[in-house]
Amino acid sequence: MTGLIKASSPAAVEHILKGKTMRLASEWKRVLRHAWSIRLIALAGVLSGIEAALPLFGGLLPIPPAAFAFATLIVVAAAFVARLVAQEKLPDAE
Numbered sequence: 032m033t034g035l036i037k038a039s040s041p042a043a044v045e046h047i048l049k050g051k052t053m054r055l056a057s058e059w060k061r062v063l064r065h066a067w068s069i070r071l072i073a074l075a076g077v078l079s080g081i082e083a084a085l086p087l088f089g090g091l092l093p094i095p096p097a098a099f100a101f102a103t104l105i106v107v108a109a110a111f112v113a114r115l116v117a118q119e120k121l122p123d124a125e
Contacts, residue, residue: 067118071110078103 056062063069082099085092 066113068110068114071106071113075103075106075110078106 078099082096082103085094085096085099
């Protein structure tokens with residue numbers, strides 16, 4: 032099978048990204064402050080951190096660890112949708 036590229040090889044990455052470059056958005060600071068997808072990703076990080084810290088409390092909290100895992104799943108799904116949905120124009124610079 033010649034011509035196949037191993038998926039994890041540098042050649043595969045180069046093939047996938049061929050001709051594509053990543054650049055910061057011109058208004059990245061405003062996007063970082065105002066985009067719902069960013070806010071939801073940050074919330075997912077907090078929930079994931081709480082889930083990871085729960086074993087340290089040894090069952091003192093009446094919240095099952097699965098609740099934070101499920102909440103993180105929902106928030107990440109919402110962030111994915113928020114990234115695809117056109118959001119209102121960003122507020123003017125403050």
